[in-house]
Amino acid sequence: MTATTIPNTPLDPSTIATGEDAGPTAVQARLPLLPMLFRSEWAKTKTVRSTYWSVLLAAVAMGLGTVIAAIQAKSNKPIVDPVGLTLGGVLFAQLAIGVLAVLVVTSEYSTGMIRSTFVAAPQRRWVIATKAAVVASIAFVAGTIASLGTFLAGQAILGHHGVSITAPGALRSVIGVGIYLALVAIFAVGLGTIVRSSVGSIAILFALLFVLPQILTALPSLHNIAKFLPSTAGQAITHTAATTTSLSPWTGLTVLTFYTAAILAAGLVIVHRRDA
Amino acid sequence: MTTKRKHSPTIEVRGLTKSYGQTLAVDHLSFEVHPGRVTGFLGPNGAGKSTTLRMILGLDTPSSGVALVNGRPFKEHRQPLFEVGALLDAKAFHPGRSALNHLCCLALANGIDRRRVDEVLDLVGLTAVAANRVGGFSLGMDQRLGIAAAMLGDPHTLILDEPVNGLDPEGILWIRTLMRSLAEQGRTVLVSSHLMAEMALTADHVVVIGQGRLVADDSVDSIVSASSRNIVQVRSPQADALKALLDEVGAATTIGADGEMTVTGMPAEQIGDLASANGITLHQLATQHASLEEAFMQLTHDSVEYRATAPAHTTQESAA
Ligand SMILES: Nc1ncnc2c1ncn2[C@@H]1O[C@H](COP(=O)(O)OP(=O)(O)O)[C@@H](O)[C@H]1O
Ligand SMILES: [Mg+2]
Numbered sequence: 001m002t003a004t005t006i007p008n009t010p011l012d013p014s015t016i017a018t019g020e021d022a023g024p025t026a027v028q029a030r031l032p033l034l035p036m037l038f039r040s041e042w043a044k045t046k047t048v049r050s051t052y053w054s055v056l057l058a059a060v061a062m063g064l065g066t067v068i069a070a071i072q073a074k075s076n077k078p079i080v081d082p083v084g085l086t087l088g089g090v091l092f093a094q095l096a097i098g099v100l101a102v103l104v105v106t107s108e109y110s111t112g113m114i115r116s117t118f119v120a121a122p123q124r125r126w127v128i129a130t131k132a133a134v135v136a137s138i139a140f141v142a143g144t145i146a147s148l149g150t151f152l153a154g155q156a157i158l159g160h161h162g163v164s165i166t167a168p169g170a171l172r173s174v175i176g177v178g179i180y181l182a183l184v185a186i187f188a189v190g191l192g193t194i195v196r197s198s199v200g201s202i203a204i205l206f207a208l209l210f211v212l213p214q215i216l217t218a219l220p221s222l223h224n225i226a227k228f229l230p231s232t233a234g235q236a237i238t239h240t241a242a243t244t245t246s247l248s249p250w251t252g253l254t255v256l257t258f259y260t261a262a263i264l265a266a267g268l269v270i271v272h273r274r275d276a
Numbered sequence: 277m278t279t280k281r282k283h284s285p286t287i288e289v290r291g292l293t294k295s296y297g298q299t300l301a302v303d304h305l306s307f308e309v310h311p312g313r314v315t316g317f318l319g320p321n322g323a324g325k326s327t328t329l330r331m332i333l334g335l336d337t338p339s340s341g342v343a344l345v346n347g348r349p350f351k352e353h354r355q356p357l358f359e360v361g362a363l364l365d366a367k368a369f370h371p372g373r374s375a376l377n378h379l380c381c382l383a384l385a386n387g388i389d390r391r392r393v394d395e396v397l398d399l400v401g402l403t404a405v406a407a408n409r410v411g412g413f414s415l416g417m418d419q420r421l422g423i424a425a426a427m428l429g430d431p432h433t434l435i436l437d438e439p440v441n442g443l444d445p446e447g448i449l450w451i452r453t454l455m456r457s458l459a460e461q462g463r464t465v466l467v468s469s470h471l472m473a474e475m476a477l478t479a480d481h482v483v484v485i486g487q488g489r490l491v492a493d494d495s496v497d498s499i500v501s502a503s504s505r506n507i508v509q510v511r512s513p514q515a516d517a518l519k520a521l522l523d524e525v526g527a528a529t530t531i532g533a534d535g536e537m538t539v540t541g542m543p544a545e546q547i548g549d550l551a552s553a554n555g556i557t558l559h560q561l562a563t564q565h566a567s568l569e570e571a572f573m574q575l576t577h578d579s580v581e582y583r584a585t586a587p588a589h590t591t592q593e594s595a596a
Pocket of ligand 1: 296299300301319320321322323324325326327328
């Protein structure tokens with residue numbers, strides 16, 4: 001990177017104010033808070049590279065479903081849940097989306113940006129809620145598109161074992177991935193707000209969404225606990241075959257929604273109380 | 277109180293207190309900041325300046341007391357950038373964003389026009405590097421970007437925490453000129469510094485704190501003239517007799533080789549009165565004002581001593 005230098009501009013006091021009036025500046029039209037915050041948070045998300053990397057990574061992770069499908073197609077074993085099989089990449093996509101959502105909050109704390117943000121918008125709880133809304137929207141749209149793409153490609157690879165989007169539960173599962181990732185994003189925003197540190201938040205998120213379910217589902221005696229974990233519960237929406245080791249799709253999604261609401265609420269309480 | 281202000285204060289701090297665990301960072305601090313002048317907020321490092329400014333800006337919650345901006349707590353302001361602009365002591369931006377994008381993000385949060393973003397970039401001289409990532413900026417450019425952000429809403433009040441820290445002379449002059457012209461336009465400028473010499477050149481009024489407590493709140497001129505560090509130079513044919521008298525009342529005296537006596541700790545008027553009451557002739561009686569730096573050293577030194585020798589204060593406080 002070449003060193004940038006400041007152009008030597010002499011200060012002209014007459015350019016300081018937009019108006020000549022030196023008195024208190026008239027406050028411009030009172031604009032509604034939420035649209036302003038949404039535009040600001042949207043612009044912030046759009047103007048950092050990590051957003052694009054995370055979304056790309058999430059899409060690639062979803063695409064793993066086609067690889068799983070290809071392996072399955074070769075082995076020629078009977079397939080119980082062809083829909084859930086091609087959507088298996090959600091296990092990794094959730095991590096990419098989770099990192100994105102955590103960073104939307106924690107990068108502001110680590111860089112000091114949060115203070116600029118809160119001086120411009122002291123309504124901290126709305127700021128955090130808006131961040132959640134922005135990343136949830138991105139997660140839902142990107143997640144659903146990637147999920148649909150993987151589903152279609154994956155089913156094609158499965159050949160005669162594959163199903164169409166009109167098959168029972170197929171469309172629900174495909175859109176369910178988008179909903180699931182949106183909830184994970186909100187969950188991660190809440191977590192990042194509570195923990196504040198990027199590394200700490202990401203470690204907790206990975207442990208909670210990825211490591212813990214792997215451990216618990218590996219132990220048959222703990223299945224009854226495992227199915228109530230946030231990620232295991234939420235991912236039920238991406239499966240079409242009911243099993244005894246998981247909740248039903250909508251029950252599972254409801255459980256995840258409760259976790260998400262609780263952690264976001266905790267984040268909102270904390271951001272309001274704690275010093276920035 | 278010297279003159280009656282025609283404006284009500286823009287910033288009011290009343291009994292502001294902040295403790296971080298055992299550390300009492302700000303201790304029952306009260307002062308007002310008025311428009312039309314540069315108010316220096318002085319104190320040695322760790323005195324509690326940044327903490328106070330963060331509380332004024334609603335970033336830190338006071339343990340007790342209030343800070344009002346335009347009569348209301350900062351947190352109650354909507355679109356606050358139109359009223360208050362702030363430059364904080366630490367970096368307050370994401371290094372991966374360009375200067376332009378950083379300012380746009382903040383502007384959008386208050387419904388500020390894109391045109392104004394270009395204006396403030398121009399004002400601080402960053403137009404040419406607006407598209408560069410701010411992570412590659414020098415300290416001087418960081419400060420300029422912070423000033424640009426503070427000026428986004430063309431606010432009536434500016435709060436700047438150590439704006440000249442680490443700047444080259446050119447940058448210091450630039451910020452000083454900016455602050456002076458903002459105050460001349462009738463705006464309120466509150467600027468913190470631990471550098472007294474800098475404030476002597478910039479501020480009209482100073483609020484001095486030491487260990488979180490108010491030490492002085494006065495115009496720069498009266499702080500300097502009231503300082504007991506002021507040196508009075510005296511010439512007298514009866515120098516030895518005068519020295520004895522002065523020593524008796526506790527003023528510090530030294531007599532130079534040329535017979536000139538320098539007196540500290542007593543104003544010239546009192547020395548003159550003392551001399552005439554005792555029939556001593558004076559040939560010269562002149563005050564040499566201490567610099568603001570010296571006045572400040574003395575003020576903060578006194579406040580430290582006061583704390584060390586006045587344990588009764590704490591009991592008084594808990595009773596209150
Ligand atoms: N977030 C914090 N946590 C703990 N102590 C703090 C915090 N911020 C400031 N302090 C302490 O409060 C005191 C005042 O600090 P500060 O306001 O930064 O002083 P100044 O800006 O005048 O140099 C210092 O003793 C500092 O260590
Ligand atoms: Mg400081």
